[in-house]
Amino acid sequence: MKKGQINVQTENIFPIIKKFLYSDHEIFLRELVSNAVDATQKLRVLSSSGEFKGELGDLKVEVILDKDARTLTIRDNGVGMTADEIDKYINQIAFSGAEEFVQQYKGKEGAEQIIGHFGLGFYSAFMVAERVQIQTLSRHEGSQSVQWESNGNPEFTIEEIEKKDRGTDIVLYIAEDSLEFLEESRIRGILDKYCKFLPIPVVFGKETIKQDDPSGEKDEEGNPKKIDVEQERQINNTAPAWTKSPSELTDEDYKSFYHELYPMTFEEPLFHIHLNVDYPFNLTGILFFPKIKENVEVQRNKIQLYSNQVFITDSVENIVPDFLTLLHGVIDSPDIPLNVSRSYLQADSNVKKISAHITKKVADKLREMFNKDRKDFESKWNDLKVFVEYGILSEDKFAEKAEKFVLLNSTEGGFYTVEEYKEKIKASQTDKNDKVVILYTNDKDGQYSFVKSAKERGYDVLEMNSPLTPHFISKLEQTDTDISFARVDSDSLDRLIQKEEELPSKLTKEQEEAIKPVFEEAVDKVKFTVQFQSMSEKDAPIIITQPEFIRRMMEQQKLGGAGFMGAFPESYNLVVNSNHPKISSLVEVEDEAVKKNTVKQLADLALLSQGMLKGEALDKFIERSIELV
Numbered sequence: 001m002k003k004g005q006i007n008v009q010t011e012n013i014f015p016i017i018k019k020f021l022y023s024d025h026e027i028f029l030r031e032l033v034s035n036a037v038d039a040t041q042k043l044r045v046l047s048s049s050g051e052f053k054g055e056l057g058d059l060k061v062e063v064i065l066d067k068d069a070r071t072l073t074i075r076d077n078g079v080g081m082t083a084d085e086i087d088k089y090i091n092q093i094a095f096s097g098a099e100e101f102v103q104q105y106k107g108k109e110g111a112e113q114i115i116g117h118f119g120l121g122f123y124s125a126f127m128v129a130e131r132v133q134i135q136t137l138s139r140h141e142g143s144q145s146v147q148w149e150s151n152g153n154p155e156f157t158i159e160e161i162e163k164k165d166r167g168t169d170i171v172l173y174i175a176e177d178s179l180e181f182l183e184e185s186r187i188r189g190i191l192d193k194y195c196k197f198l199p200i201p202v203v204f205g206k207e208t209i210k211q212d213d214p215s216g217e218k219d220e221e222g223n224p225k226k227i228d229v230e231q232e233r234q235i236n237n238t239a240p241a242w243t244k245s246p247s248e249l250t251d252e253d254y255k256s257f258y259h260e261l262y263p264m265t266f267e268e269p270l271f272h273i274h275l276n277v278d279y280p281f282n283l284t285g286i287l288f289f290p291k292i293k294e295n296v297e298v299q300r301n302k303i304q305l306y307s308n309q310v311f312i313t314d315s316v317e318n319i320v321p322d323f324l325t326l327l328h329g330v331i332d333s334p335d336i337p338l339n340v341s342r343s344y345l346q347a348d349s350n351v352k353k354i355s356a357h358i359t360k361k362v363a364d365k366l367r368e369m370f371n372k373d374r375k376d377f378e379s380k381w382n383d384l385k386v387f388v389e390y391g392i393l394s395e396d397k398f399a400e401k402a403e404k405f406v407l408l409n410s411t412e413g414g415f416y417t418v419e420e421y422k423e424k425i426k427a428s429q430t431d432k433n434d435k436v437v438i439l440y441t442n443d444k445d446g447q448y449s450f451v452k453s454a455k456e457r458g459y460d461v462l463e464m465n466s467p468l469t470p471h472f473i474s475k476l477e478q479t480d481t482d483i484s485f486a487r488v489d490s491d492s493l494d495r496l497i498q499k500e501e502e503l504p505s506k507l508t509k510e511q512e513e514a515i516k517p518v519f520e521e522a523v524d525k526v527k528f529t530v531q532f533q534s535m536s537e538k539d540a541p542i543i544i545t546q547p548e549f550i551r552r553m554m555e556q557q558k559l560g561g562a563g564f565m566g567a568f569p570e571s572y573n574l575v576v577n578s579n580h581p582k583i584s585s586l587v588e589v590e591d592e593a594v595k596k597n598t599v600k601q602l603a604d605l606a607l608l609s610q611g612m613l614k615g616e617a618l619d620k621f622i623e624r625s626i627e628l629v
């Protein structure tokens with residue numbers, strides 16, 4: 001047997017790093033600015049541990065665009081590098097000086113905030129530059145400044161230069177195919193996206209601000225005169241709200257941070273959760289609950305993922321549980337790697353732990369709000385319900401906890417937990433098979449007559465009109481097999497909540513069969529099935545129902561999630577109340593035309609009461625009604 005070591009040829013691996021390491025070329029700026037921030041943070045750590053004795057000065061990172069020279073420079077006044085350090089950290093790909101530093105200074109304040117991990121980030125510069133220079137002066141006293149240069153061949157040169165200030169300039173000579181990175185607006189956009197909350201000031205370009213005139217001159221109204229002053233434009237807020245402790249922040253601070261995150265959103269969030277975990281992983285962040293209205297989709301992709309205040313991504317699907325993507329806010333964890341690829345992120349075990357933790361925190365927060373101030377919780381319920389229902393449907397762990405605070409809303413106005421509601425209606429709405437039948441409407445006005453009849457019988461009707469209702473109630477039925485849900489218009493009340501006693505019918509089976517064809521003729525036979533039922537005389541002569549099961553399946557299918565059933569044809573029951581005087585007296589009518597007309601009119605009225613009478617049929621109905629008047 002022979003042992004060996006796989007040999008990596010730099011010439012071959014280099015193009016791969018350049019082209020494929022990051023799918024998005026703009027990432028190079030995030031990497032270089034992160035390195036510059038690291039370099040200044042390191043200096044802070046060294047200074048506080050007494051190893052660096054010089055002046056820190058104003059630590060900052062500058063991004064400088066020179067369109068004429070076609071260069072983009074990232075400048076810092078951090079630790080700098082000696083020629084030896086360049087050799088060690090830059091010339092050896094995938095040897096991370098950052099990782100080495102963190103190991104060495106473990107436990108020292110600030111050391112954990114170092115961003116780099118892999119020792120690859122610097123080379124992302126070659127995704128956009130045809131030539132890169134590092135001009136650097138190390139923090140060590142009496143150091144010689146040096147310049148490293150390479151066109152990514154991968155040969156490099158290193159030479160002594162004159163550089164007075166401590167720190168590093170990374171100079172990118174932008175390549176022909178990447179000229180977009182010489183546009184000020186493009187660079188500004190990238191910095192805004194990735195660097196908005198970095199812990200060291202990052203400046204780019206200039207801005208004009210108004211300042212009191214130092215000469216002390218006053219305007220006409222006697223106020224200090226303002227003059228325009230040009231100053232460096234700082235991109236970032238170095239101490240964003242999530243890095244502070246909740247006790248330092250007021251509700252207003254949270255709201256203004258929300259608007260800092262989403263400048264284009266005007267609505268206020270409902271409430272927030274401040275995350276702060278040290279163990280078993282590090283995580284900070286603030287999650288905001290937006291008002292979730294009907295449309296679930298537009299809300300997504302608002303959570304921003306950061307690692308040590310460096311923006312990573314805002315498409316967090318598959319990283320946090322699906323239902324959490326409805327929330328807004330920031331999650332920051334140094335344990336989330338600055339990603340090499342998305343699939344890497346998804347597979348990362350820390351990322352998985354983090355998402356389980358957030359799910360738990362969110363459920364706990366809702367539970368706490370419910371327990372602490374139920375009235376307030378109820379007042380927010382309309383905005384919360386889609387989120388909670390979605391959570392229950394998609395995460396079993398969340399569902400277990402949410403059982404205690406998910407609310408049902410009666411059309412009479414009250415809010416009940418499932419347990420409370422069951423208790424409330426048990427006496428009147430338990431059927432002969434001991435099922436507690438929960439009646440609901442998704443459209444109080446559209447199903448008005450059904451809701452009214454149910455109430456006249458002493459039943460309660462819930463209002464359930466979220467887009468997730470069909471899935472949600474199926475889930476509740478699975479969890480508690482003692483209950484079943486039925487929309488008020490899905491059958492006659494006698495059938496929906498079957499009791500022992502059945503009313504006797506005023507018509508014999510033969511009589512029903514004899515007049516049935518007249519009803520069948522009055523409506524579209526494919527869509528409607530005619531049935532006779534002995535209901536109360538006070539109920540309507542005809543009602544149109546749509547069986548709960550089929551309708552729910554159709555709705556679930558529309559939402560996605562029950563696609564296996566194939567398309568359902570629209571189908572309804574035309575339920576004829578054999579005890580209604582208008583129906584029972586039909587058998588005595590001799591004149592066929594009168595009989596037909598009466599049935600047609602009654603059927604149309606039933607359709608009309610449900611908004612199902614349209615077009616030509618409606619027009620004919622009106623004509624016939626005028627005739628009758």
Ligand SMILES: Nc1ncnc2c1ncn2[C@@H]1O[C@H](COP(=O)(O)OP(=O)(O)OP(=O)(O)O)[C@@H](O)[C@H]1O
Nearest residue numbers: 035039089096097098116117118119120121122168
């Ligand atoms: N501006 C800089 N000032 C001082 N040292 C730097 C600077 N940029 C890079 N370095 C050194 O070069 C090393 C390699 O940088 P590189 O970006 O390739 O990797 P990294 O930052 O360690 O990890 P990552 O790939 O996660 O960014 C750094 O760890 C650091 O020691």
